[in-house]
Amino acid sequence: MVNCVYIHIPFCEKKCHYCSFCSFPLLSYKEKYLNALVKEIKHHYKNETLNTLYIGGGTPSLLNNNEIEKILNCFNYNSNCEITIETNPNSLSLNKIIEYKNLGINRISIGVQSFDDNILKSIGRLHTKKDIYNVIEWLNKADFENYNIDLIYGLPNQSIINWEKTLDEAIMINPKHISTYGLKIEEGTYFNKNKPNNLPDENMQAEMYAILINKLKNYVHYEFSNFAQSEEYYSKHNLAYWKRNFYYGFGLSASGFIENKRYTNTFNLKEYLNNPINKTYEILSKQNEIEEEFFLGLRIKEGINFNYINKKYKINISEKYRPLFEKFISQGLMKKTKNGVKLTTKGILVSNEILCEFIDI
Numbered sequence: 001m002v003n004c005v006y007i008h009i010p011f012c013e014k015k016c017h018y019c020s021f022c023s024f025p026l027l028s029y030k031e032k033y034l035n036a037l038v039k040e041i042k043h044h045y046k047n048e049t050l051n052t053l054y055i056g057g058g059t060p061s062l063l064n065n066n067e068i069e070k071i072l073n074c075f076n077y078n079s080n081c082e083i084t085i086e087t088n089p090n091s092l093s094l095n096k097i098i099e100y101k102n103l104g105i106n107r108i109s110i111g112v113q114s115f116d117d118n119i120l121k122s123i124g125r126l127h128t129k130k131d132i133y134n135v136i137e138w139l140n141k142a143d144f145e146n147y148n149i150d151l152i153y154g155l156p157n158q159s160i161i162n163w164e165k166t167l168d169e170a171i172m173i174n175p176k177h178i179s180t181y182g183l184k185i186e187e188g189t190y191f192n193k194n195k196p197n198n199l200p201d202e203n204m205q206a207e208m209y210a211i212l213i214n215k216l217k218n219y220v221h222y223e224f225s226n227f228a229q230s231e232e233y234y235s236k237h238n239l240a241y242w243k244r245n246f247y248y249g250f251g252l253s254a255s256g257f258i259e260n261k262r263y264t265n266t267f268n269l270k271e272y273l274n275n276p277i278n279k280t281y282e283i284l285s286k287q288n289e290i291e292e293e294f295f296l297g298l299r300i301k302e303g304i305n306f307n308y309i310n311k312k313y314k315i316n317i318s319e320k321y322r323p324l325f326e327k328f329i330s331q332g333l334m335k336k337t338k339n340g341v342k343l344t345t346k347g348i349l350v351s352n353e354i355l356c357e358f359i360d361i
């Protein structure tokens, strides 16, 4: 049963210097795009009731309320369905937030990135610190408490002190949820062609991550990069990804996961507008699926559940991976849980190295 949906809105006012997401400043295509999107949804969606809907991008807050309503009207919802919209501080207003609430959107994710105007400018963001505080004021006025802020560390010219200040400001604002990202210089981005000066190296990024974990100790660190004030505010949609629940992905570049298949839509706008129904499927082998259980399961606080995996794939994973589990537990990188294992904080800091050892053995 598929109960989660991701919708991709590929429009932005301007491309940020670090961003490789499928998005571009072609707002004149909005109407055609939404028509194609609705066509795609009508073709693939089987009227299941949704537990989560995530409208991401790009910048979905560039859509007007009628356009958002057109998307929302395509689905059936459970009474407690989490409906999230991704927004940029400079494309929000008090009215928009009130309208979102009226439309049933109950979670807003805001691309704050940093509280330092010089850094924001140097990474190509269109908003300032003042814009961020305006949005927070509007959210409070509209009594909209379930919001997330995105922050990036490892940005050019970002010192440790600067990162600590950004975290202190974030904590002062007191959002229910904070998502964090270590900067990656991705292919095809402005930063990939124009390497920025004063880029924190890998070690400094690791130090920033350690500071983050330490500073946000009053939040539940429920996933590698995600922090919430309590379980009530975990991102249900993202948890569904990490727990390998099935989901539909609709829109340009969106991907979905149903049974043992992952699919991706085209990244080419013309192609999508001409044929929004088409998808490229990848069939996952049993080994692929088990590896995914590790990669995704070890990201979350509960870790992986042996009984669940054993039953699902008819294997005995504690037996199969015994030497690895024993090694990581003895090194203090993993910890036994009631039903399986999880990473310790020390393990999270070297998670890439740990996860690599589980591939194809």
Ligand SMILES: C[S@@+](CC[C@H](N)C(=O)[O-])C[C@H]1O[C@@H](n2cnc3c(N)ncnc32)[C@H](O)[C@@H]1O
Binding pocket: 018, 019, 020, 021, 056, 057, 058, 059, 086, 087, 088, 110, 111, 112, 113, 150, 151, 152, 181, 182, 183, 184, 185, 186
């Ligand atoms: C889908 S993006 C866009 C959301 C929204 N348009 C915005 O910019 O705020 C979600 C988040 O990914 C993060 N992100 C995007 N590109 C990144 C990169 N190259 N390195 C690290 N974080 C990145 C940013 O924090 C961004 O808010």
Ligand code: SF4
Binding pocket: 011, 012, 013, 014, 015, 016, 019, 020, 021, 023, 057, 058, 059, 088, 111
């Ligand atoms: S980071 Fe957000 S606003 Fe910037 S280009 Fe990417 S999707 Fe658009």
